[in-house]
Amino acid sequence: MRNSISRRTFAISAAVAPLAVSGLARAQEASDWLHTSTPSFSLYGRVGEKTLVNMAEDLEAFASLLRSLHGVDAQAEERPLPIYLVPRQPDLKRVQPSLTANIAGFYNASVGDIFAVLALEGDTERGRQVLFHEYTHHFMKQHAPAAYASWLVEGYAEYFMTARFKPDVVELGVTSPRIAWLRGAVWTPFDQILGRRARxxxxxxxxxxxxxxxxxxxxxxSDPARLARLTRYADAVAKGGDPVALMPEAAGVSFKDLERVLRQYMLALPGRRLPRPPSSAQPLTVTRLPASADDLLLENQRLKMGVPRAERPALLALIRERAARYPGDRLAEMTQARAENDYGDRDKAQALLKHRIEVDPRDVEALQTLGWSCMLQARTDPANAQQRLREAREWFGKGFAVDANNALLLYDYGISRRGDANYPNDNTVNVLLKAQALAPQVAQFRIAAADALVRRDRFDEAAAMVEPVFNDPHAGPQAAEARRRFDEAVARRKPAATSEEGDK
Incomplete structure (x- = not known):
């Protein structure tokens, strides 16, 4: 009776019946949120339609520019990056309450989701630059992941965020808001800049x-010879070289003279002007989200990032109260299911998820979340763990039938096999590697793949897998875990000479 409504679910429905009339009427109303999509982005905005469309068009043009300059196939399949545009900075706190007032937006790449949130504060030009900066990080992690020096990770994003799109050309590096700071401040010695992390x-x-x-x-x-040296420098650092010691050769100037050379260079600041990538002739379609989005869209994203223990009871109560206003609404039910599953009543979560699957058997998010819920039950109910894991894989299998390239489904399936006697077999390794390849921005996908590779004595591959994480200035606490995994892989691999002697 997997698809039937349980008595408990019926009782809950009856309990909220007095609210059903007003709730249904509210659910039929529209929210302040608009949505549009391009090949590379899915934009949600509590902003005007013109602002949303202009942002979408400029972002797609920027993605085309990056693909062109980096030789990425324009037909390469990628999941469109979700971006949430809000009018004011305090709106960001609905997603990440700990943000300080000077933060205009952020990019999140976690197991829960990959997305960006930006507060426009009436300054669309500044907002556009922030999005260009964050998308550059996203793009490089997708198409050229490596253990870059932290200064280059941020310098590269800062360089491309200055792109300005004119009718026929793109101006790149012509100016930057950083110039004012550089002209008026005492510079930090470059040997300190090059050897540190951004955060x-x-x-x-x-x-x-x-x-x-x-x-x-x-x-x-700005110069072909210097660019060639920068490429060699980045490769050497990625292989373990010292980002400070290698710079004088790469720059062609000593540390003693580098500040003087760069101050002189800044006076001219030669930018680049490139042909503007062609835009799609198809006009963008803009839709308005249902009323539930006003109350729950940002809270749903907050849940995907993970919530500190002390904040969970209040958030769960808030989501329960707001979701009750919208019976039968998908966003309301999925948001409550996510909150109940992680921090509340897991039986209620599963009832909500099964209801969503009854409504739409192809709802991959509901299928994945239900599988994950069964995995959590396996952890808390050891006596029935194997049964729960089999149920989880059944739901994952239904999800794969709809979307075989869903990175989170692949990851969840892979880690569901950790209790197997022969973990990881060839299929599980390949599943985890595919999850990482589809979403290389997610540090946990890399760490899980590296763990599986180490267990199969594929130490070089494991070390290379986590290198981009521990140098990433945005990696957070997972940087230390990636470093530990890297050191373990390096320590366990056999030296080349020993291997060769053993082969004789």
Missing amino acids: TGDRMDMAAFYAQSWLLTHYMM
Whole structure:
């Protein structure tokens, strides 16, 4: 009776019946949220239609520019990056309450989802630059992942965020808001800039890091010979080289003279002007989301990031209260199911999810979440763990039948096999590697794939898998886990000479 409504679900429905009339009427209303999509982006905005469309068109043009400059096939299949545009900075706190007032937006790449949120605050030009910056990170992790030096990770994003689209050309590197800081501040010595991570130090330290990293990147990319040396430098650092010691050779100038050279360079600041990528002739379609989006769209994204333990009871109560206003609404039911599954009543979560699957058997998100719920039950009910895991894989299998390239489904299926006696077999390794390949931005996908590779004595591959994480200035606490996995893989692999002698 997997698809039937349980007595408990019926009782809950009856309990909220007095609210059903007003709730249904509200659900039929529209929200303030608009949605549009392009090949590379799925944009949600509590902004005007013109602003949303202009942002979507510029972002797609920017994605085309990056693909062109980096030789990426325009037909390469990618999941469109979801972006949420809000009018004010305090709106961001509905997704990440700990954000400070000076943060205009952020990019999240976690097991829950990959997305970006941006507060426009009436300044669409600044908002566009922030999105270009964050999308550059996303693009490089997708198409050219490596253990880049932290200064280059941020300098590269700062360089491309300056793109300005004119009717026929794109201006790149012509100007930057960092110039004002560089002209008026005392610079930090470059040997300190090159050897640090971006997210360390006070506000002034971070300002110096971003500004000087941007200018050095601009300088290295403005000349073919310097660009070739920068490419060799990036490759050497990715292989374990010292990002500080290698710079004088790459820049062609000593540390003693580097600041003087860059200050002189900044006076001219030669930018690039490139042909504007052709835009699609198809006009964008804009739809308005149902009323539930006003109350729950951002809270749903907050759940996907994970919620600190102390904040969970209040958030769960808020979501229960708001979801009750919209009986039968997909966003309301999925948001409550996610909250109940992780922090509340897991039986209620599964009832909601099964209802969503009854409504739409091809709802991959509901299928994946229900499988994950069964996996959580397996952890808390050891006596029935194998049964719960079999149920999880049944739901994952239904999801695969709809979307065989869903990275989260692949990851969940892979880790559901960790209790197997022969874990990981060839199929499980391939599943985890595919999840990582589809969403290389997610550190946990890389760490899980590296763990499986180490268990199969594929140590070089495991080390290479996690290298991009521990140098990533945005990796957070997973950087330390990636470093541990890297060190383990390096320590366990056999030296080449030993292997050769053993083969004789």
